[in-house]
Amino acid sequence: MSNVTPFPSQSAQGAKGPVGQTGFDRLELQRIMDLYGRMVAAGHWRDYAIDLGREAAIFSAFRRSAERPEFRIEKRPSLRHRQGMWALIGEAGHVLKRGAELQGILAPVERRLLKIVGD
Template sequence: MSNVTPFPSHGARAAQIGFDRLELQRILDLYGRMVSAGHWRDYAIDLGRDAAIFAAFRRSAERPEYRIEKRPALRHRQGMWALINEAGHILKRGTELQGVLAPVERRLLKVVRD
């Protein structure tokens, strides 16, 4: 009755990729501003062995409008951050999260006339 069966793991490869606190704060800040502007309504977070993905949806029943992916394995090549659109095309890739989020943040800018 007291036998404990360990969950199978594959050593160091079983480590999960995630967002640190500052990264998640930056992403959720953008998400909140997009929600208040009426662009997004839902989000999902997928934490896996290869990547951590934040997906933002216009409506919860469709494909995500944008995916923000963190892939540390690409850190020294193309940069570990990627912004991917609804069709699956990579819009921006880089080493800094702020630069990768810039195209989405531009949507929030409004021209103010005198």
């Protein structure tokens, strides 16, 4: 019980680079959870998962918890200056939309929500 193991720090990492993990900031997560709540209220989504890793932060939305996610919203900061750090990925794993702004990435899902509510 007397052994204390410190967490690794960025200074301890040295030349290898920072250790951190990629995550969603408050406004990004609020925007994603707002869309998720509206899809749950429409009866389309029932579960979600968040995966925070070194290269990417991923929000997955499920119709049922035992299935593959219907949509994955990925944030990859390493692609910020190339293709844009945001990607919307479909159930089969293909990229539906990629860009620099979260609002543009969520647009196809929001259009689908309008069709669901309109029916």
